[in-house]
Amino acid sequence: MTSNGTETPDTDRLMYEDLAVGDRFEAERTVTFSREGIVDFAADYDPQPFHLDDDVDDASPFDGLVASGLHSYCVCNRLATEAFFGRVAFLGGRGVDDLRWHRPVKPGDTLTVAVEVVDKRPSESDPRRGYVDVDVTGQTPEGDAAVTWRVLGMIQRGGSAATSEE
Template sequence: MDSDTVYLEDISAGATIHCGEVTVSADEIVEFAQQFDPLPIHTDPEAASESRYEGLIASGYHTLSLSVRLLVEEVRSDRAVIAGIGIDNVRWHAPVRPGDTLAVETTIVETRPSESDPTTGIVHEEISVLNQSGTEVLSLENRELVERRE
């Protein structure tokens, strides 16, 4: 790893990191859903307009995938991440619609050395995704295994 690598010891509990924004288009919503979540509310604008949502909405898994992309680009690409070890408490709070701009932030809840491997540690973070109106559309907790400084 190079000198810009972020190890467990460099990550502070309580820190909040803003991970950027992404705007979601109708075409992206349909394309993702056709491959991974082909419900009419995600793939068929006409059928979606007759649903309780009164229009096309993104799959929750699409929203989750978009948030992971922003997290990787802003945070994880510099971290000495070994592997994700779990996500918990995934909640979709509000629908994501075409044209919505999503902002992702992560707050470090805790860091600790691994009990089984002294060369690694665990980062526990809370991730929140908000739309352009400030409405939380997704929240989750993530834990990942990270290298420790030698």
């Protein structure tokens, strides 16, 4: 993705062969969670009391209002798309593994994203694509993880491997 949210032309996208295990991509921006944004998201998608109001009962494990984990995931997924998925010839995901929330996100908290390539292998069934798995970490500016997950992705291959027929 370009800075204005439009798609990057295919000629500028990184292909399967351009990526290596250990490559790291970081979001260029951060997102700060507001009280209003937390409550609005929760009202629409995850209306738990601790996502809707500062005054929660003693049964809540949180001290006051916290963002829905789904909210922090969605915000960080957008940043991951800007940092990585929009920069590569991404063909879609095969799944998401190991989604974890490590700390509550509260009003005023700021998150950014880092994406790291952790595995890659060519497809055995389609020479036009390869499998690239990445770990996504939504983190505070200090580097403390708030949310993490692994994307099992498919990336377009280039060169002779992509044009040969089986």
